[in-house]
Amino acid sequence: xxxxxxxxxxxxxxxxxxxxxxxxxxxxxxxxxxxxxxxxxxxxxxxxxxxxxxxxxxxxxxxxxxxxxxxxxxxxxxxxxxxxxxxxxxxxxxxxxxxxxxxxxxxxxxxxxxxxxxxxxxxxxxxxxxxxxxxxxxxxxxxxxxxxxxxxxxxxxxxxxxxxxx
Numbered sequence: 001x002x003x004x005x006x007x008x009x010x011x012x013x014x015x016x017x018x019x020x021x022x023x024x025x026x027x028x029x030x031x032x033x034x035x036x037x038x039x040x041x042x043x044x045x046x047x048x049x050x051x052x053x054x055x056x057x058x059x060x061x062x063x064x065x066x067x068x069x070x071x072x073x074x075x076x077x078x079x080x081x082x083x084x085x086x087x088x089x090x091x092x093x094x095x096x097x098x099x100x101x102x103x104x105x106x107x108x109x110x111x112x113x114x115x116x117x118x119x120x121x122x123x124x125x126x127x128x129x130x131x132x133x134x135x136x137x138x139x140x141x142x143x144x145x146x147x148x149x150x151x152x153x154x155x156x157x158x159x160x161x162x163x164x165x166x
Contacts (some may be wrong), residue, residue: 003054006034016019040094043075051075052082057090057125057138068093072122093117097128106131107146111153118157 004011005025012021029035040059041047046136051058064071068091076086095113110128117123130146148151 003034007032018141036090038090042077043071048078048082049076049090052079055089057092059092065094067124068117068120070122076122089122091122092125092127093123094127094129097130105142105146107149111149114150114153115157118154157166 004013005023006029010022010024012023013019037054038057038059039047039051040061041050041052042062042064047058058075060068060071060075064075064094075091076089079086079089080129092119093114095110095117098109098113106109114126115137117126128146133142
């Protein structure tokens with residue numbers, strides 16, 4: 001239903017539960033296809049159906065998140081079976097967070113888990129849930145260090161790929 005509002009100037013919609021016509025929503029999203037919708041879950045019929053109908057990206061959970069190299073091809077196959085072309089599927093990968101003895105983030109060890117995620121084939125987004133210092137300058141310093149190490153790690157990974165890789 002949200003996609004109807006995003007795409008139509010004067011929206012109309014009908015389902016067994018809801019019916020409306022000549023409604024509008026402004027402002028429209030900048031992207032003509034609307035706001036990206038990320039669907040989280042393990043590979044099961046309900047998640048596959050939601051992702052096939054509405055999803056831009058998949059946030060794997062549980063065993064699927066732990067074994068992306070096997071889960072991504074399985075999800076792509078399930079989407080194909082559901083009638084969706086999986087070629088544009090975006091997938092989240094989450095490296096394990098490693099900490100020093102004092103509890104601070106060990107950025108180098110954490111980033112060492114990024115290349116295997118990228119090598120899984122299909123991870124398009126890497127997300128870290130890190131604590132950010134309350135002090136603005138400390139937060140900027142912390143996030144800048146993480147970002148710099150992430151960029152270097154991804155750059156190193158890309159430079160090691162065969163030249164025929166897209």
